[in-house]
Amino acid sequence: xxxxxxxxxxxxxxxxxxxxxxxxxxxxxxxxxxxxxxxxxxxxxxxxxxxxxxxxxxxxxxxxxxxxxxxxxxxxxxxxxxxxxxxxxxxxxxxxxxxxxxxxxxxxxxxxxxxxxxxxxxxxxxxxxxxxxxxxxxxxxxxxxxxxxxxxxxxxxxxxxxxxxxxxxxxxxxxxxxxxxxxxxxxxxxxxxxxxxxxxxxxxxxxxxxxxxxxxxxxxxxxxxxxxxxxxxxxxxxxxxxxxxxxxxxxxxxxxxxxxxxxxxxxxxxxxxxxxxxxxxxxxxxxxxxxxxxxxxxxxxxxxxxxxxxxxxxxxxxxxxxxxxxxxxxxxxxxxxxxxxxxxxxxxxxxxxxxxxxxxxxxxxxxxxxx
Amino acid sequence: xxxxxxxxxxxxxxxxxxxxxxxxxxxxxxxxxxxxxxxxxxxxxxxxxxxxxxxxxxxxxxxxxxxxxxxxxxxxxxxxxxxxxxxxxxxxxxxxxxxxxxxxxxxxxxxxxxxxxxxxxxxxxxxxxxxxxxxxxxxxxxxxxxxxxxxxxxxxxxxxxxxxxxxxxxxxxxxxxxxxxxxxxxxxxxxxxxxxxxxxxxxxxxxxxxxxxxxxxxxxxxxxxxxxxxxxxxxxxxxxxxxxxxxxxxxxxxxxxxxxxxxxxxxxxxxxxxxxxxxxxxxxxxxxxxxxxxxxxxxxxxxxxxxxxxxxxxxxxxxxxxxxxxxxxxxxxxxxxxxxxxxxxxxxxxxxxxxxxxxxxxxxxxxxxxxxxxxxxxxxxxxxxxxxxxxxxxxxxx
Ligand SMILES: Cc1cc2nc3c(=O)[nH]c(=O)nc-3n(C[C@H](O)[C@H](O)[C@H](O)COP(=O)(O)OP(=O)(O)OC[C@H]3O[C@@H](n4cnc5c(N)ncnc54)[C@H](O)[C@@H]3O)c2cc1C
Numbered sequence: 001x002x003x004x005x006x007x008x009x010x011x012x013x014x015x016x017x018x019x020x021x022x023x024x025x026x027x028x029x030x031x032x033x034x035x036x037x038x039x040x041x042x043x044x045x046x047x048x049x050x051x052x053x054x055x056x057x058x059x060x061x062x063x064x065x066x067x068x069x070x071x072x073x074x075x076x077x078x079x080x081x082x083x084x085x086x087x088x089x090x091x092x093x094x095x096x097x098x099x100x101x102x103x104x105x106x107x108x109x110x111x112x113x114x115x116x117x118x119x120x121x122x123x124x125x126x127x128x129x130x131x132x133x134x135x136x137x138x139x140x141x142x143x144x145x146x147x148x149x150x151x152x153x154x155x156x157x158x159x160x161x162x163x164x165x166x167x168x169x170x171x172x173x174x175x176x177x178x179x180x181x182x183x184x185x186x187x188x189x190x191x192x193x194x195x196x197x198x199x200x201x202x203x204x205x206x207x208x209x210x211x212x213x214x215x216x217x218x219x220x221x222x223x224x225x226x227x228x229x230x231x232x233x234x235x236x237x238x239x240x241x242x243x244x245x246x247x248x249x250x251x252x253x254x255x256x257x258x259x260x261x262x263x264x265x266x267x268x269x270x271x272x273x274x275x276x277x278x279x280x281x282x283x284x285x286x287x288x289x290x291x292x293x294x295x296x297x298x299x300x301x302x303x304x305x306x307x308x309x310x311x312x313x314x315x316x317x318x319x320x321x322x323x324x325x326x327x328x329x330x331x332x333x334x335x336x337x338x339x340x341x342x343x344x345x346x347x348x349x350x351x352x353x354x355x356x357x358x359x360x361x362x363x364x365x366x367x368x369x370x371x
Numbered sequence: 372x373x374x375x376x377x378x379x380x381x382x383x384x385x386x387x388x389x390x391x392x393x394x395x396x397x398x399x400x401x402x403x404x405x406x407x408x409x410x411x412x413x414x415x416x417x418x419x420x421x422x423x424x425x426x427x428x429x430x431x432x433x434x435x436x437x438x439x440x441x442x443x444x445x446x447x448x449x450x451x452x453x454x455x456x457x458x459x460x461x462x463x464x465x466x467x468x469x470x471x472x473x474x475x476x477x478x479x480x481x482x483x484x485x486x487x488x489x490x491x492x493x494x495x496x497x498x499x500x501x502x503x504x505x506x507x508x509x510x511x512x513x514x515x516x517x518x519x520x521x522x523x524x525x526x527x528x529x530x531x532x533x534x535x536x537x538x539x540x541x542x543x544x545x546x547x548x549x550x551x552x553x554x555x556x557x558x559x560x561x562x563x564x565x566x567x568x569x570x571x572x573x574x575x576x577x578x579x580x581x582x583x584x585x586x587x588x589x590x591x592x593x594x595x596x597x598x599x600x601x602x603x604x605x606x607x608x609x610x611x612x613x614x615x616x617x618x619x620x621x622x623x624x625x626x627x628x629x630x631x632x633x634x635x636x637x638x639x640x641x642x643x644x645x646x647x648x649x650x651x652x653x654x655x656x657x658x659x660x661x662x663x664x665x666x667x668x669x670x671x672x673x674x675x676x677x678x679x680x681x682x683x684x685x686x687x688x689x690x691x692x693x694x695x696x697x698x699x700x701x702x703x704x705x706x707x708x709x710x711x712x713x714x715x716x717x718x719x720x721x722x723x724x725x726x727x728x729x730x731x732x733x734x735x736x737x738x739x740x741x742x743x744x745x746x747x748x749x750x751x752x753x754x755x756x757x758x759x760x761x762x763x764x765x766x767x768x769x
Contacts, residue, residue: 123731126641126710150731151711172643194730197716197739204730261507271756320703327746331505331754332530332582335747337574346576346743349706353713359651360641 003291005073012055013073019050020081026340029082029199037157038201039085047085048113056091056236061099062108068294071232072239076290079243082344084199086115086154088240092233093118094162097179100225101217106160106181117158119149119182119205120226127356129230130174130223134207136165143167143180143212144188148205155203156193159184163207167220174223180212187211198347227301231308234355235293238315242290244348245283245319248326251341252276255330272329279325282318289314306368309361315351316358323348374668376447384447391455394420398723403456406737408579408721411536415491417458422489430466435473435485442674445618453623454630461533464488464495467611468541471558475599475607484560498528498542498561498585499608506757508543509552509605513587515544515559517594517601522546522559524567524590530751534570534583537563543604556604560596567591575747577740578718612753619687619752620670620694625663628701632656635708635734646708659700666693685765688758695748695755706742709735716740 005013023043032040047053055070057063065071071092078087094116099107110116125131134147145165155161161182169176182189188210191203217225256267256276266272293311296304323345327334334341352358376384399413421427429445431437440448453459460466469488472481487493504511513526524544534540540561547555561568567590572580599607636647636656646652673686706713712731719727720736729736749755 121711124640126639128642151714192730194715194717196714197743198714202714260503261505261510263507269756271759324746327576328749328755331750332500332747335575335750337576337578342576349743350714352707353711357707357710359649359655359707363642363649363651 005069009069009073012052012070013077015050016052016074016077017080019046020077020083024081024083026082026343029084029343032084033195033199038154038195038199039157043083044085044115045113047087048111053087053091053095053113054111056087057095057099057107057111061095061104062111063099066096066099068232068235068297071236071297072290072294075236075239076243076246079240079245079347080247082199082244082247082340082347086117086157086200088233088236089117089153090115090158092236093120093229094158094160096229096232097162097222097225098216100228101179103181103216114160115154115158116160116162117152117155118164118229119152119155119161120164121150121152123148123150123204125150127360128172129227130177131172132164132166132177133171134163134165136167136178136180136212139211143215145180145182145207145210145212147207149207150204151202152205153202154200155191155205156201160213161189161205162216163205163210163212164222164226165207169220176220177222177226178219179216179222179226181214181216182207182210182212186213196350198350199343224301227305230355231293231297231304234308234312235290235297237351237354238286238293238311239290241315241319241348241351242283242286244344244351245286245322248322248341248344248348249279249283251344252279252326252329255333259331266329275325275329279322282321286315286318286322289318302368302371306365309356309365309368312356313358313361313365316361319348319351320358376443380443380447383444384451387448387451388455390424390426391451391457394424395455395457396420399458400456402723403458405733406721406741407723409458410723411494411533414458414461418460418491421460422491427460427489428465428469429460431469432473435469435481436489442677443671446622446671446674449618450623450626453627456627461494463497463532463537463541464493467497468495471541471598471607471611474610475558475603479595480560480598493538494533494536496531496534496537496540496563496585498531498540500530501527502529506754508608509556511543511545511556513542513544515546515557515592517546520594522592522594522597524559524561524587524592526587528585528587529582530573531570531583531585532581534563534585535572535580539563540585541598543608546601546604553605555602556608557601558598558604558607559592560598561587561590561592565590565592575744577743578716579740579744581744613683613687620666620690621698621748622663622667622670622694625666625694625698625701628698628705629656629660629663631734631738632701632705632708635705635732635738638732638734639708639710641710652704652708655704659697659704662693662700663697666690666697669693685762688753688761691752691758692749692755692762698748699745702738702742702745705738709738712736713739 054063055065058066095107095110136143136145163180163182166176167178188208190206193203195201259266289311293307296307333339428437433439501511515522515524542559543556544559546557567588569586571584573582574580639646641649712735715730719725720729
């Protein structure tokens with residue numbers, strides 16, 4: 001048993017923390033949120049130059065990592081800084097899928113900072129991964145895609161979209177789902193781009209007979225890879241949530257020590273001490289849950305997916321408790337957009353709306369455990 | 372024991388329903404029901420309609436032109452108006468300042484201000500909290516120094532709800548530094564147009580500028596704007612708190628919220644079935660409904676006791692806590708119900724007549740923003756921690 005990070009990962013974590021501390025200040029993030037893409041392009045290229053995107057991908061795809069703990073180390077720091085960048089969308093999901101299907105050149109471009117995104121979820125799919133209604137039809141030896149994709153992260157900033165579509169089967173089948181590469185300027189592709197709660201941007205994507213640049217991977221056989229990619233993305237998002245919680249903890253501890261009412265620091269009130277203790281306990285639970293998932297990303301499907309659902313369920317519950325308690329213990333100031341806590345708390349609450357909420361994963365955990 | 376309303380109360384309820392059916396403008400109902408942004412003019416329109424019927428000063432005694440309702444009738448009115456998706460009555464003038472003036476104000480102040488509150492001439496806001504004085508309100512620092520016929524006010528108030536709309540602000544100010552902090556506080560009425568008053572908006576986590584900082588830089592206030600005696604402000608503030616705590620349970624809001632949640636859970640689909648049929652989600656909805664059913668009866672018990680002349684003690688604190696926890700849980704479930712569409716934030720879509728379409732279902736964004744906004748419920752009006760202290764202080768006697 002050994003819970004120490006390797007030297008390489010520790011160095012990555014330390015230098016990333018320093019870099020983000022200097023670059024992704026609360027003010028810079030707030031400014032980028034208002035901007036056109038929803039993220040700071042300077043920060044993005046800085047991360048790429050530091051090799052942060054490469055750390056998320058295996059060596060045969062031009063990266064130098066890709067294991068669970070590479071992902072969790074990076075994303076804990078992203079969360080700690082409250083940084084908003086298309087790292088899950090481009091680095092974990094899109095590039096991860098390209099890497100998996102041997103599209104090395106495209107994966108290398110992503111490592112170098114080209115923004116990609118995965119357009120998979122649909123207006124009616126909620127959190128069900130196999131729910132795909134978008135269809136792909138053969139046309140002049142190529143493929144044409146038609147359908148709707150929802151809340152596609154950073155779609156407007158992406159040069160290329162990886163789009164899932166049915167080449168066979170019905171809406172809820174795992175078989176028959178294929179992946180396609182679609183350039184952003186493809187004909188018939190329209191985006192409705194908007195800002196998101198907690199920062200960043202996303203878009204509703206309409207595909208009306210859009211010609212795909214290429215089929216990626218086996219026709220009709222992309223589901224397993226999509227599930228694996230979402231397992232990695234869930235690990236990334238959970239680690240990001242942990243980082244958010246760590247900063248919320250630090251802000252709240254400072255506030256409890258500094259804020260005075262009735263002639264004493266409010267942290268002297270036992271009512272708040274006990275609530276803070278519960279918050280600290282849940283953050284440790286969250287840390288262990290992230291470790292559990294990161295350590296099982298390479299396990300066989302049943303084992304891996306049980307951990308995906310266990311971790312995401314716990315993160316959803318702990319995240320809500322930590323965010324709500326931190327706001328409460330801050331009083332009015334915790335309700336403001338200007339003070340940093342607001343950004344972290346909102347982002348943390350929004351984690352439960354991506355890749356399945358606590359209830360979705362509770363049900364899924366029960367199902368997977370019975371199997 | 373009889374849990375049902377009397378015939379008179381039922382007749383009263385029907386009268387309120389008939390009034391709402393006839394007089395509540397469809398436009399306002401739509402805005403409230405769909406979570407659109409309410410503007411100053413919307414509140415003023417609704418206040419005027421209520422005032423015409425004599426139903427605006429619902430807590431006012433008949434001698435001051437109120438309807439003279441008892442606690443149960445007020446509750447019925449509150450419940451019916453919320454259920455019908457009427458805008459809320461903005462409380463600062465009607466329910467906060469007015470009772471203070473009736474009890475502590477001079478006849479001249481009553482004659483001048485009360486009619487203007489009813490007819491909408493004056494929009495009031497509440498200037499109690501300061502950056503350093505929240506739960507510990509008595510530590511407030513804004514000073515009012517007597518100079519001839521005026522007070523000169525310096526300092527800063529904060530969290531002033533809808534101060535951007537206000538013509539006037541009622542403030543707690545420090546008029547003496549002698550003795551206990553509570554002993555040197557006065558209750559002063561200040562014109563927002565006075566030179567030296569500055570209002571700065573504070574944006575909350577839902578993206579709305581609902582509260583403000585209000586700054587006072589050598590603001591001259593006529594001495595006749597003092598309510599009660601100098602240094603009597605704390606007594607007045609405590610009196611006002613009991614009025615602020617009417618309708619503290621928010622049963623009507625909770626019921627309306629639950630109805631909205633049920634509607635959304637019926638429309639959303641999870642795993643091929645309506646979310647409302649999902650056993651885990653349905654269990655959570657049932658749990659909060661069960662809590663609400665009991666809390667509504669606690670509320671009625673308290674109201675009945677109040678109607679019989681008993682002053683509510685720890686009960687209002689209990690209702691404040693349980694009421695806000697239940698509403699916040701309903702808000703959280705509603706946010707959860709909308710799934711991934713909790714993420715898009717398109718502020719313009721909340722404006723009336725906006726041609727910006729919402730992203731996803733139209734109920735999604737209001738659900739999320741209401742969740743964030745209502746985190747305030749357990750913070751303001753005496754935080755839930757402070758309420759807990761009140762409850763146990765009364766019983767432990769330590
Ligand atoms: C949306 C909103 C609207 C508001 N509108 C108005 C308005 O119109 N006018 C106005 O005057 N004010 C208004 N307020 C202010 C509100 O009354 C204060 O926020 C409230 O009194 C709490 O004060 P605070 O924010 O300074 O928090 P603090 O008092 O600093 O409290 C911070 C934390 O410490 C806890 N705490 C404090 N004392 C104790 C104790 N003795 N024991 C245990 N825990 C304790 C609190 O519960 C809280 O969790 C509004 C606030 C909000 C959020």
